Amino acid sequence: MDETAADGGLWAVFDAILWVAGNIVMAFYNLAYALTHPAAWLDWSNPEAIMTFVYYGGSVELFFVAFTAFLVLTGVGMWRHRVMWACVRGLEGFANGVGRFFAWAGLLMVLQQILIIFMQRVFASAEISLGLGAAFSKDISWWSEELKLYNAMVVCLCVSYTFVQGGHVRVDLVYSAVSESKKRVIDMFGALFFMLPMAVLIWMYSWYFLWRHLITPPPSASEGLDRLLMKARAVRWNVETIGFSPNGFNAYFLFKVLLLAFTLLVMLQAVAFFYRSYLEWREGPESYGRHLDSDSLAEVRQH
Numbered sequence: 001m002d003e004t005a006a007d008g009g010l011w012a013v014f015d016a017i018l019w020v021a022g023n024i025v026m027a028f029y030n031l032a033y034a035l036t037h038p039a040a041w042l043d044w045s046n047p048e049a050i051m052t053f054v055y056y057g058g059s060v061e062l063f064f065v066a067f068t069a070f071l072v073l074t075g076v077g078m079w080r081h082r083v084m085w086a087c088v089r090g091l092e093g094f095a096n097g098v099g100r101f102f103a104w105a106g107l108l109m110v111l112q113q114i115l116i117i118f119m120q121r122v123f124a125s126a127e128i129s130l131g132l133g134a135a136f137s138k139d140i141s142w143w144s145e146e147l148k149l150y151n152a153m154v155v156c157l158c159v160s161y162t163f164v165q166g167g168h169v170r171v172d173l174v175y176s177a178v179s180e181s182k183k184r185v186i187d188m189f190g191a192l193f194f195m196l197p198m199a200v201l202i203w204m205y206s207w208y209f210l211w212r213h214l215i216t217p218p219p220s221a222s223e224g225l226d227r228l229l230m231k232a233r234a235v236r237w238n239v240e241t242i243g244f245s246p247n248g249f250n251a252y253f254l255f256k257v258l259l260l261a262f263t264l265l266v267m268l269q270a271v272a273f274f275y276r277s278y279l280e281w282r283e284g285p286e287s288y289g290r291h292l293d294s295d296s297l298a299e300v301r302q303h
Contacts, residue, residue, distance in 0.1 A: 023060065027068035030061050047232040050215065055225045058207040063200070070271065077275060081283070084275050089291045091272035092164050095265065096293050099161020102153050109150035116143055138247075145249035152255055156262035160269035165295055180288070184281035188274055195270035203263045210256040213240040 034041065034056075041053045056062050077084030119125040120140060129137040162168055175183060204221065212218040216238040217231050243250040280287045 023064040024068050024071070026061070027064040031065050031069075034065075047235040048229055050235060051219070051228040051232040052225070054208075054211050054215075054219050055223075055228050057211075058204055058221060074275075078278075081279060084279055085291060088272050088275045088279070091268050092276075092291075092293065095160035095164050095269055095272070098265065099158040099164075102157040103161075105150040105153040105157075109147050109154075112143060112150070113147060116140060141245055141248050142243075142250075145244065148249070149251075149254060152258050156258040157265065159262055160265040163269050163273070164293070180285065181281060184277045187277035188281070191270045191274035191277065195266060195273070199263050199266040199270060203260065203267075206256065206259040206263060210253065210260060213253050213256060214238065 039046075039049065041049055041056060043049045044053070073083075073087065077087060115128065119128055125140070127137055127139050128143050129135040175186060178186070208219060208221045214237065215235055217234060219228055219231070223231075240253045241250045242252070280290075
């Protein structure tokens with residue numbers, strides 16, 4: 001019995017290895033097919049293209065395309081460090097650019113709140129209209145609830161920028177007591193086994209969470225491509241427009257879009273953090289903080 005169980009376990013491991021290897025090989029074909037047949041998933045005038053996009057956005061195929069690209073890029077970067085440094089600079093630059101831009105949503109949130117208070121207390125107005133010619137008019141409660149969207153933008157779209165700048169709170173148990181070299185090893189482990197898996201898990205849930213509030217009949221993560229293509233015959237747009245109050249903000253699907261954007265930014269930053277940690281571990285103290293675009297007050301004073 002023990003030998004049979006051991007043999008079964010070995011065959012299960014062997015099958016899993018073959019499955020992973022097969023998906024890595026197929027990733028090259030899947031990527032090439034998607035790039036050469038964009039109408040199959042980007043022509044949203046075709047219901048089948050919509051369902052194809054929904055399926056592959058949360059599919060095993062997409063995961064292995066991204067995973068294979070990471071493996072190839074990592075292999076090339078380990079061979080040529082300047083390639084990996086270029087990835088670090090590009091990914092961190094993207095995170096900084098997105099974060100610095102959407103940080104202005106905080107100022108917009110403050111100004112809109114001042115406008116709401118002014119219109120309520122001074123003019124006793126029940127609505128606010130913005131625009132020239134064709135005005136955009138909504139109830140005061142709509143504008144008040146929309147402030148949540150600006151707050152969500154700051155949280156979701158500035159997360160990787162804050163990480164690059166070292167602004168997140170750390171719960172430190174052993175990190176400060178080890179050498180700089182060991183810190184880089186801990187950082188690499190954390191990026192690969194905590195940041196990336198967490199981001200992938202959130203993506204899988206949030207992807208279908210979004211689409212269930214955009215189209216009907218609602219898609220499910222348990223349905224295969226054939227089943228979704230059958231549903232395409234009856235698919236139609238059904239964008240969520242339900243507010244928490246009668247005249248309140250009614251575009252809550254945007255929060256679900258922000259959740260996906262947050263997850264994507266965390267994924268990209270996990271890759272950048274792994275690459276930076278690896279390069280600093282391999283190249284030593286002279287590489288610490290290389291190409292880091294920091295907004296620290298010390299640098300501001302120097303300039």
